[in-house]
Amino acid sequence: EDQVTQSPEALRLQEGESSSLNCSYTVSGLRGLFWYRQDPGKGPEFLFTLYSAGEEKEKERLKATLTKKESFLHITAPKPEDSATYLCAVQAAFNKFYFGSGTKLNVKP
Amino acid sequence: GAVVSQHPSRVICKSGTSVKIECRSLDFQATTMFWYRQFPKQSLMLMATSNEGSKATYEQGVEKDKFLINHASLTLSTLTVTSAHPEDSSFYICSAMTGTNEKLFFGSGTQLSVL
Numbered sequence: 001e002d003q004v005t006q007s008p009e010a011l012r013l014q015e016g017e018s019s020s021l022n023c024s025y026t027v028s029g030l031r032g033l034f035w036y037r038q039d040p041g042k043g044p045e046f047l048f049t050l051y052s053a054g055e056e057k058e059k060e061r062l063k064a065t066l067t068k069k070e071s072f073l074h075i076t077a078p079k080p081e082d083s084a085t086y087l088c089a090v091q092a093a094f095n096k097f098y099f100g101s102g103t104k105l106n107v108k109p
Numbered sequence: 110g111a112v113v114s115q116h117p118s119r120v121i122c123k124s125g126t127s128v129k130i131e132c133r134s135l136d137f138q139a140t141t142m143f144w145y146r147q148f149p150k151q152s153l154m155l156m157a158t159s160n161e162g163s164k165a166t167y168e169q170g171v172e173k174d175k176f177l178i179n180h181a182s183l184t185l186s187t188l189t190v191t192s193a194h195p196e197d198s199s200f201y202i203c204s205a206m207t208g209t210n211e212k213l214f215f216g217s218g219t220q221l222s223v224l
Contacts, residue, residue: 034213043115043202043215044153087152089213095141095206097213101152 002027004090006100013107016077021103023088024070032091033071035064037084038102044087047073078107111137113205115216122193123224130188130219132203138183139205144176147200147218159186193223 004025013019025033032051036044048057050066057064061082063074073086088100112135122128132142141160145153157173159165159180167173175197177189186205190197203216 036215041200041218041220043113043204043218046212046214049212091213095158097143097155099152099155104150 002090002092002096002098004088004098004100006086006088006103008103009101010104011106013075013078013105015079015107015109018074018076018078020075021073021086021105022070023073023100025088025090025098026069027090027092027098029093030090031093033066034089034091034097035062035071035073036087036089038087039084047086075105078105080107080109083107111135111205111207111212111214113139113203113214113216115203115219117219118217119220119222121222121224124194125192128190128193128221130190130201130203130221132186132188132205132216134184134205134214137205137207139186139207140183141206142180142186143204143206143213144178144186144188145202145204147202149200153202156188190221193221195223197221198223 007022035047038044048064053068055066061076065072085102085104087102090098114133116131144156156171157165157167159178161180161183165178180186202218
């Protein structure tokens with residue numbers, strides 16, 4: 001069964017405390033893995049797309065990596081403004097997208 | 110990145126009325142658009158997939174007569190919630206997929222409250 005699992009459900013960090021969010025997937029015919037940031041009452045904001053195992057992408061304090069079974073979103077020295085829910089989505093064949101339930105990140109000053 | 114515009118951002122209506130939500134891709138042609146529903150503290154629940162000029166494909170359990178989707182052009186899809194009831198109150202989000210590199214971009218969402 002195709003599915004995407006994100007962990008942890010919630011994460012509380014002190015400002016400057018680096019950590020990683022996990023997205024594990026069992027999807028046949030992976031075409032891409034997407035990371036999004038969602039603020040309360042807003043639509044998801046695109047962060048990264050990863051297409052193949054070993055690929056890495058970076059944007060400011062965020063770095064996304066991909067293996068054949070999972071992806072990590074590494075947050076280096078986070079700031080309070082990084083607080084949000086981070087969603088992972090996997091694109092399979094026939095434009096099917098599978099979403100994780102998200103990790104709610106709270107960064108305290 | 111590509112821009113997807115969704116309107117209105119918030120709507121309050123009386124039970125029994127119909128509400129239309131628009132989703133536009135502003136700077137690209139969207140081969141496929143998706144509509145989702147999101148409950149508080151939960152992830153996105155896909156409602157339907159629409160391709161320009163053809164009928165939408167609805168997910169199991171989603172009433173197609175209740176949630177009418179029209180994808181009239183490569184830049185516009187609409188979701189009409191017909192005869193809305195309080196249980197239809199939710200956050201509705203659209204997304205559009207670019208044809209070239211198949212990236213998925215989201216609208217800002219519509220909070221529907223049915224009284």
